[in-house]
Amino acid sequence: MPPRKSKAKTGPKAKEPAKEVAGEEESSDGVASTGEDAKEQIPTDPKPTSTEEPPSKKRKNAAPTDNPQKAPRRSGRGAPASRPSQEQLLHYMLSPTAQELCRPADETADLAHRGPIRTYSSSILNPYEELLCAVILSRPISHRLGLRTIRTVLNEPYNFSSAKATRDAGSEKRHQALWDARTQHKDKTAEQIGSLAEVVMERFTSGDDEDGSRMQRVREECEGDVAKEREYMQKSVKGLGKTGLSIFFRRVQWLWDESYPFIDDRTVESLRKLGLPEDGEELRELVELRWGELDTKDLAGDDDSMRKRRALVTVLERAIGSDLEGKHEALLEAAAGS
Numbered sequence: 001m002p003p004r005k006s007k008a009k010t011g012p013k014a015k016e017p018a019k020e021v022a023g024e025e026e027s028s029d030g031v032a033s034t035g036e037d038a039k040e041q042i043p044t045d046p047k048p049t050s051t052e053e054p055p056s057k058k059r060k061n062a063a064p065t066d067n068p069q070k071a072p073r074r075s076g077r078g079a080p081a082s083r084p085s086q087e088q089l090l091h092y093m094l095s096p097t098a099q100e101l102c103r104p105a106d107e108t109a110d111l112a113h114r115g116p117i118r119t120y121s122s123s124i125l126n127p128y129e130e131l132l133c134a135v136i137l138s139r140p141i142s143h144r145l146g147l148r149t150i151r152t153v154l155n156e157p158y159n160f161s162s163a164k165a166t167r168d169a170g171s172e173k174r175h176q177a178l179w180d181a182r183t184q185h186k187d188k189t190a191e192q193i194g195s196l197a198e199v200v201m202e203r204f205t206s207g208d209d210e211d212g213s214r215m216q217r218v219r220e221e222c223e224g225d226v227a228k229e230r231e232y233m234q235k236s237v238k239g240l241g242k243t244g245l246s247i248f249f250r251r252v253q254w255l256w257d258e259s260y261p262f263i264d265d266r267t268v269e270s271l272r273k274l275g276l277p278e279d280g281e282e283l284r285e286l287v288e289l290r291w292g293e294l295d296t297k298d299l300a301g302d303d304d305s306m307r308k309r310r311a312l313v314t315v316l317e318r319a320i321g322s323d324l325e326g327k328h329e330a331l332l333e334a335a336a337g338s
Contacts, residue, residue, distance in 0.1 A: 084335035087290050089274060092335035093318045094311060095295045101331045102321030104144045110151060118154045120147050121321060124300050126213045128163050128200060129154065130251045135196055135237070136189065138244035143324050145183045152181035153193070163200035163212030166193060192239050199236050224258040250316060254301070254309035260284075261309075267316050270323035274332065276315070287311050 084092070092098050100108060103121045111117060118125075120133055132153070137146040153160045158177045160166040166174070174194050178186035197212075204215040222228035230245050246264035253260040261280035263271070268278045277283040287294070287308055294311065301307035322331040 082333075082336045083275065084332060084338075086276065086286060087293055088338060089276065089332070089335045090287065090290055090315065091294050092338045093315050093331070094299070095338075096298060097338075098318055098331065098334070101327045101334065102318040102325065104147060104325060106144065107147055107151065110148075114155075117151060120150045121317065123154075125154075125251070126161070127215045127252050127255060128213045129161055131200070131215070131233075131237075131248050132160065132166070132193060132196065134244040134248040134251070135192060135240060137247055138239075138241065139185055139189055139192075141184045145181075149178065149181040149183045149189070153177050160193070160197075161213065163197045163205070163215075165211070166197035167201055195238055196240075199238075203236050219256065219258075226259045229256075229258075251313060254306060254313045257309060261312055263316060267320050270319040270328070271316075273323060273328045274319055276319065283315070284308075284312060287315070 099122055103119070107119060107121065111119070120137075125133065133150050136149050136153075137143070139146065141149075152158065158169065158173065160169065160174075160177070169177075171190070171194060175187065175190040178190045183189070200212040200215060204217050205212040206217040206220060209216045218229055218232060222232055226249070230249070233248075234240055234245060246266070249256075249259045249262055250264050250267065253262050261284040263278065263280045263283065271278050271283070277286055291304075291308065296307055296311060299307045299310045299314065301310045318331075319328075322328045
């Protein structure tokens with residue numbers, strides 16, 4: 001059972017933020033200036049009377065010939081960054097280097113501290129793990145908390161990598177996993193993943209899939225019809241809605257190829273920011289067209305067809321990951337320089 005909560009000590013009173021100064025505004029280079037400073041300064045002393053004669057009209061209009069004025073130097077600040085070609089962008093997004101721009105900082109720190117742990121952003125997951133992750137990510141919590149919860153339940157000491165492992169862990173261990181994840185809605189989520197494991201074991205497993213990791217019965221019952229699969233899963237799993245199903249089918253399409261190529265509405269926004277095709281067929285065609293030039297050595301898959309599907313899933317995940325982390329411009333800049 002979760003440890004008892006101790007009363008939090010009362011810390012020093014937080015300082016109140018400084019009040020805004022009336023008339024203060026931010027200049028184009030980010031430096032704050034007051035309204036008074038921004039006004040043109042009008043001198044109060046009268047101008048000294050000059051005793052020199054004004055230059056003649058001829059002298060005034062004479063253009064200098066020996067030392068022509070140079071054009072003012074233009075500052076590079078504010079210049080638009082160079083945009084990568086689509087081939088450059090795809091090549092970079094499929095490389096391991098791009099991964100750091102597509103995951104939260106706490107995940108990077110966790111990997112550095114714990115070593116090669118399994119993560120949502122970079123590990124190969126089976127269909128049950130993908131469904132478990134989709135359920136967690138569709139909860140009303142932040143994306144970072146969702147990813148931290150996933151890292152907790154997929155690794156030691158929990159290893160909820162199949163429906164059987166999740167079910168056999170028992171209620172107490174599932175609740176402890178959510179407490180260790182330091183997430184929100186712990187009890188509700190723990191109950192939901194327990195219910196998910198039961199449903200998968202009862203309704204989604206087939207004879208050659210005893211631990212429920214592949215959920216092959218869903219495909220058999222629905223004969224590969226994606227619309228029927230979505231309806232069947234939504235009716236079976238309590239709390240699994242459109243968002244969770246879209247996350248699941250976006251991720252699992254490299255394994256369940258009937259749904260390929262699929263791009264959900266949320267990922268369309270991220271692709272638009274990067275300048276990549278927002279339509280599934282168009283993005284598939286682009287990957288096919290550039291396949292020979294892409295960095296594909298680290299992609300999972302038994303053959304080229306499977307690796308191409310995995311490539312599309314990877315591009316989608318890194319597009320949405322960089323967007324959620326506010327790093328899509330950094331991704332574009334890095335791709336242009338690669």
